[in-house]
Amino acid sequence: MREFGYQRAYDVPGALALLDADPEARFLGGGTNLVDLMKSGVERPARLVDLRDLPLDRIETAADGTLHIGATVTNSDLAAHPEVRLRYPALTQAVLAGASGQLRNMATVGGNLLQRTRCGYFTDVARPCNKRSPGTGCPALTGEHHNAAILGASGHCVAVHPSDLAVALAAFDAVVSYETTDGLGELTLADFYLPVGDTPHRETALPPGALITSIALPPAPVAAASRYRKVRERASYAFAIGSVAAALDVEAGVVRDVRLALGAVASRPWRALAAEQVLRGAPADADTFAAAADAELAAASPLEHNGYKVTLVRNLVVAVLTELAEEAAR
Structure with a gap:
């Protein structure tokens, strides 16, 4: 070091x-x-x-219902906060699925958004990696890639983003506030992470020298009926091979509102907008859920050894939405 x-x-x-x-x-x-x-x-x-001594460790609710989460709030405090548990249960579930208690006690919300991929080629400085050393290549394309991206990747990088929390935040239209020496700024989470393209080393749209100060969650009544489900290769704490953050509002058997985001499928949290479009106004049944998953995954481009993710994520989406629909019908 x-x-x-x-x-x-x-x-x-x-x-x-x-x-x-x-x-x-x-x-x-x-x-x-x-x-x-x-x-x-x-x-x-x-x-x-x-x-850690910055005054950014509070969670507050604004008059309009927006939940403001300070950047130095620990993951443990976020998961335990009464407003988060009540209004955004998928957020609590995502945090609790993400790491051990010891790590959650140390990790911060702002840092969680900026964590780097766990791709073995990125973390091994003896190997080439476009994300770590631009222009050196992406050996994962033909090498070890069973947990690589199936959506939004490129010939320059197929690494996936590791955050569970960011997937849940993406589902609920989070907004990231930051500050630089030039002043204040903000980015929706949809704009916060950059497409991988031919510059995988540029991961976020934060300007140079920026400090994340808070994350805002706008009011979303549908989020009260939400769930985060994570699939991993072992039962103990591990990074996802596929995950879903979903929220569903059903009235008279029809989907009135829905939020859906996928994890471990792309270089950034993947908001499933195509699936949401299929779901809104459609019957809340298994056929609709499967059609929505298929619409989102139609753009998938798996490699030789990660095609299983297409089936895994499809089944995961259907299962989680079915559970939420059954709960709504009780």
Whole structure:
């Protein structure tokens, strides 16, 4: 590991000034991903700016019902918050599915959105990787890719985004607020993550030197009937090979509103807009759910060893929507 400096920041302007003064500095939240990448040599910052003392650790509800989640709120506090559990249960379920209790106690919401892929070629500095070293190639295309992307990938990168939390946030139209030395800004989560294209090393639309300050969840009554389901290769804590965040509002057997996002299928959380379009106004039954899943997965381009994901995600979507419809009918 490269020797590095360390400083604590106590307010947002101070944190931004420290990063601005050192182009090789990095912000440190809980460190549950960054420190691992430093150990492996993927990340080599000259200085860490610790954000844990910033006043960004609160969850508040605005007058219009928007839920504002501070960037340094820990995953544990997010999952346990009464408003989150009541209004966005899929969010709580996603966080609890994401890591062990020890990691949740350290990991921050802002850091969770910025965690890097766990693709073995990215984390091994002895191998080429376009995401880590642009222009060196993507050996996963012909090598180990059983957990690679089936949607939105390119010939330059097939890695998947690892966050469970981000999938649930994508389903509920979250908005990311940030600050730079030039002022305030915000990005919808749909715009926050960049398509992989031919620049897989550019993962988000955050401007250079930006600090995430909060995530906002607009009021969404449908989210109260929501669920997050994750499939992984072992029962203990592991990254998803497929996941679904879904919310369903059914009236008189017809889908009135729906939210659907998929995880572990693309370089970013995948909002299933094609599936949602099929579902709205249609009967809340297995045939409709299967047709919606097929509409979304029609664009899938699996590789030789990850085609199982198409079937897995299709079955997962149908199963979760069926459960939500049955609960609505009780």
